Amino acid sequence: MRKNRNIMGIIKTKDLTFEYIRRDEDGNVEGITTAVDKVNLDIKQGDFIAILGHNGSGKSTLAKHMNAILNPTEGTVWVDGMDTSDESLTWNIRQTAGMVFQNPDNQIIGQVVEEDVGFGPENMGVPTKEIWERVEESLKAVGMYEYRKYSPNKLSGGQKQRVSIAGVLAMHPKCIVLDEPTAMLDPSGRKEVIRAVRALNDVEGVTVILITHYMEEIIHANRVFVMDEGKIAMEGTPREIFSQVERLKELRLDVPQVTLLAYELKKRGVKLPDGILTIKELADALTDLKCNTDTVKLSNL
DSSP, rough: OOOOOOEEEEEEEOOOOEEEEEETTSSSSSEEEEEEEEEEEEEEEEEEEEEETTSSHHHHHTTTTTTSOOOOSEEEEETTTTETTTTGGGHHHHHEEEOOOSOGTOOOOOSSSHHHHHHHHHHTTHEEEEEEHHHHHHHHHHHOGGGGTSSSGGOHHHHHHHHHHHHTTTTSSSEEEEETTEEEEEEEHHHHHHHHHHHIIIIIIOEEEEESSSSSGGOOSSSEEEEEEEEEEEEEEEHHTTTOHHHHHHTTTOOOOHHHHHHHHHHOOOOSOOOOOSSSHHHHHHHHHHHHHHHHHTTOO
């Protein structure tokens, strides 16, 4: 069971703004790009949050503020009540909010899976006995315990990414921020990783912030933010977001095929509910529609 959420936000931003400054060879300012523009978020412990957006929308820049890789140009970010601009708190912030990136090869440094997962806790000064306990629990949590003696080089992309997640999990963060963790994976690998992430949230109660542009990955989130030009353009549950197909198209985002099919059927007069998320939902809705139609026909006999 998912743990109860605390009232206090685990990640909170107030008017978060970040600007990239471009300079010429002499160091003179050539231009300024506002990558994140006055973003306000309040994410509760235990939430599964998805942040969507096309390339260049600002979602990855926003993610890097959540464990103090970047600091705001203006505004404030708090992680579990800690101001990320306070450099004395950086280590504590990064222990609280772990980060998983696109390319697992950039995060895996050990020659053996279990050694790699134990690297973070070892750096934290965790006693040896507890390190191995954490390694075991983390690998089991992502379904990779049987591969603990393998070389990471022998693993698939999806398996490597799950090891990366286990490495972060072994440091016992309250929150994991995943910055497009499936961008370099095939569909099978993407499913593996998202299944592992969902389990961490549902079973372990870890707050998950998933940055992605794959719409199919967000259907189990309890809240979705859609970014465009550095701003929050849409906010709501997955069903509320998927009910606005035309708006999503305007924001240059692909809509899941099943949602698009349901949308097109509705346009042609089929009475379906808004925001169909899965094939099963569509099949059930069509079955109900047929049963209701058959009932009406029978009642008219």
